Amino acid sequence: MTFKSRLFSALIAVAALHAHADEPASQPTGNDGPVYGPELQGFDYPYPVAQFAITSQRQVVKMAYMDVHPARPNGRTAVLLHGKNFCAATWRQTIETLTDAGYRVIAPDQIGFxxxxxxxxxxxxxxxLARNTHALLQALNVTEATLVAHSTGGMIAVRYALMYPRETEQLVLVNPIGLEDWKAKGVPSISIDDWYARELKTSADGIRRYEQSTYYAGNWRADYEPWVQMLAGM
Structure with missing residues (x-):
């Protein structure tokens, strides 16, 4: 199984878990924090959240997004694409920095997240996912944008840039995945059922340990904790 196939399996497993969030078995174990709805009801984002309805694959789905306008516009737009373990809300500090510099900032939650x-x-x-993002930007009358993307979002951004090169002003990748061929490295494949079982065991403690070792080089600060509770509570 290629890296892309493995990642698709992970996306499907996570989406399946969220789609069945009302089932008792999908409740995170060992989570002593708040419990949010399957679409993060009860978890506040740093800016107002809007919904973009789109017909995709013979059904109507809604993309949540933040559209933050600067006090002193520079005429440019930045689009922030989150990774698998994150949401648009985790771009809070980046949004502040970019809007201070004059950028209009659009930060969507991808379908399934x-x-x-x-x-x-x-x-x-x-x-x-790139098409969904493009449809959102078209609806917001954005014809050219700088894409800033992290982790899994990096692969979405690269695909977007290849599909819509004239509408991609700049491409900024922050620790993107997809640069390695895990099959060539000998990493064994994992079935969707195994991915789903793994997601069912998600807990706040496990998420915290993973993020501390993977994203924060062993360090931890209080302002990281909301993102742990965000994932565990969903």
Whole structure:
């Protein structure tokens, strides 16, 4: 199984978990924090959240997004694309920095993630997520943008730039994944059922340990904790 196939399996497993968030088995174990709805109801984002309805794969789905306008516009737009373990809300500090510099900032939650729709049946691909993002930007009359993307979002951004080169002003990748071929490295494949079982065991403690070792080089600060509770509570 290629890296892309492995990642698609992970996306499908996560989406399936969120789509069945009302089932007792999908409640995080060992989580002593707040419990949020399947679309993060009850978790506050740093800026107002809007919903963009789009017909995709014979169903209507809604993309949640923040559209933050600067006090002194520079005429440019930045689009922030989150990774698998994050949401648009985690771009809070980046949004502040970019709007202070004059950028209009649009930060969506991809379909299947966070405050967006979790379809029970959906064919996830980087092309599809790029198309959804493009449809959102068209609806917001954004014809050219700088893409800033992290982790899995990096692969969406690269696909977007390849599909819509004239509408991509700049491409900024922050620790993107997809640069390695895990199959060539000998990493064994994991079935969707195994991914789903792994997601069912998600807890706040496990998320915290993973993020501390993976993203924060062993360090931890109080302002990281909301992102742990965001994922665990969903």
């Amino acid at each position: 966070c405050k967006s729709t979790k379809p029970v049946r959906y064919q996830y691909s980087f092309q599809q």
